[in-house]
Amino acid sequence: MLYNIFYPLSEHFIIFNVFKYITFRTIYALITSFIIAVILGPKIIKRLKKMQISQKVKGYEPERHKEKEGTPTMGGILIIISSTVSTLLWADLRNSYIWIVLYGYIFTALIGLYDDYIKTVKKNPEGLSARRKFISQVIVAITTALLIIWVDRANIATKLFFPFFKNWIFDLSYFYILFAVFIIVGTSNAVNLTDGLDGLAIMPSVISFGTFILFAYLAGHIKFANYLHIPYVSGSGELSIFCGSMVGAGLGFLWFNAFPASVFMGDVGSLSIGSALGTISIIVKQEIVLAIVGGVFVLETLSVILQVGFFKATNGKRLFRMAPIHHHFELKGWSEPKIIVRFWILSFLLALLALSTLKLR
Numbered sequence: 001m002l003y004n005i006f007y008p009l010s011e012h013f014i015i016f017n018v019f020k021y022i023t024f025r026t027i028y029a030l031i032t033s034f035i036i037a038v039i040l041g042p043k044i045i046k047r048l049k050k051m052q053i054s055q056k057v058k059g060y061e062p063e064r065h066k067e068k069e070g071t072p073t074m075g076g077i078l079i080i081i082s083s084t085v086s087t088l089l090w091a092d093l094r095n096s097y098i099w100i101v102l103y104g105y106i107f108t109a110l111i112g113l114y115d116d117y118i119k120t121v122k123k124n125p126e127g128l129s130a131r132r133k134f135i136s137q138v139i140v141a142i143t144t145a146l147l148i149i150w151v152d153r154a155n156i157a158t159k160l161f162f163p164f165f166k167n168w169i170f171d172l173s174y175f176y177i178l179f180a181v182f183i184i185v186g187t188s189n190a191v192n193l194t195d196g197l198d199g200l201a202i203m204p205s206v207i208s209f210g211t212f213i214l215f216a217y218l219a220g221h222i223k224f225a226n227y228l229h230i231p232y233v234s235g236s237g238e239l240s241i242f243c244g245s246m247v248g249a250g251l252g253f254l255w256f257n258a259f260p261a262s263v264f265m266g267d268v269g270s271l272s273i274g275s276a277l278g279t280i281s282i283i284v285k286q287e288i289v290l291a292i293v294g295g296v297f298v299l300e301t302l303s304v305i306l307q308v309g310f311f312k313a314t315n316g317k318r319l320f321r322m323a324p325i326h327h328h329f330e331l332k333g334w335s336e337p338k339i340i341v342r343f344w345i346l347s348f349l350l351a352l353l354a355l356s357t358l359k360l361r
């Protein structure tokens with residue numbers, strides 16, 4: 001919005017020219033959302049406590065989680081508010097991709113919000129049924145994919161590009177919709193599965209959005225995109241501002257979610273963060289890069305798939321002490337901060353690996 005208001009004034013006042021730069025607006029979007037999150041945080045946490053929107057810790061958790069009983073949840077609202085306000089302030093509001101990402105992000109947040117509401121206010125620990133939740137997520141993902149195809153000017157939306165192999169390009173045609181649903185819904189649920197220890201989901205999310213600041217910027221810049229042999233997606237640079245807002249909001253949330261957490265994000269946070277990450281990777285044509293930078297989410301999801309598969313194949317034997325894998329390490333006796341920080345380190349290294357794909361093409 002500030003771009004739309006102030007940039008036209010640059011004809012008369014050169015200082016407003018600065019609003020033209022995505023880099024400038026991304027940095028300020030990040031700072032703005034961080035400040036909003038840190039200021040609103042205590043108020044929202046107080047409100048959640050007052051409304052008794054708190055976590056019920058189910059019986060089968062590792063014992064240590066008993067102490068977490070009563071911690072307010074649905075803190076994801078803080079992330080949604082601060083990142084959305086900051087994006088609306090700093091992005092070019094004529095950009096279609098910004099609206100598409102916000103659409104998927106907010107609607108998935110509403111699905112999570114409803115789930116959290118059933119669990120905490122209606123006191124039904126099962127929440128929204130898995131089937132209903134999945135169908136709602138799929139509807140949002142399909143409409144998102146259709147919107148992406150609709151605004152695609154270069155006719156590349158349905159194509160799959162590979163890092164490392166610049167000539168590997170596959171047109172998925174109608175299967176693209178299925179693929180997009182897999183990425184968006186898969187990432188959404190993967191972040192949700194990861195969200196089981198303080199700060200465990202938010203920091204890898206921050207790192208992933210941080211990485212996508214760069215990928216969105218480069219994909220939207222014709223010279224850089226051609227030089228680096230990555231697909232050029234006109235207008236995608238503006239998504240750097242959304243990603244910057246997510247980094248700021250995520251760090252602001254971490255302020256309160258850091259061990260020992262004063263608030264959890266709830267499904268309203270985890271599902272929407274994952275959905276936005278998946279959508280961005282699809283728009284900038286870097287879905288495989290998402291699997292690398294979001295390797296912690298992939299690892300957590302794989303651990304569940306392997307655990308369930310192994311359990312069924314062996315009639316009741318377990319591969320890990322408990323899945324998702326962070327519980328395995330807890331049961332092995334690692335302290336919670338140690339697991340969290342080690343997963344952050346892994347996530348940071350994976351981001352470097354993802355960035356290296358820019359040069360290895």
Ligand code: 57M
Nearest residue numbers: 060061065073195196197198199264265266267307322323
């Ligand atoms: C939600 N929710 C956390 C909090 C957070 C198929 C199966 C693997 C599904 C999986 C599952 O239900 N996962 C999704 C995980 C819960 O956190 C709440 O949920 C929100 C995210 N949706 O924001 O509101 C608990 O996690 C802890 N927590 C923190 N800090 C945080 O910042 O400590 C969360 C955020 C909180 C808190 O204790 O109460 C969760 O873990 O329940 N199911 C599982 O993950 C279960 N695994 C399992 O059953 N494994 C089996 C099979 C099926 C693979 C096995 O290994 O044999 C675990 N869930 C629970 N206990 N509750 C097992 C242990």
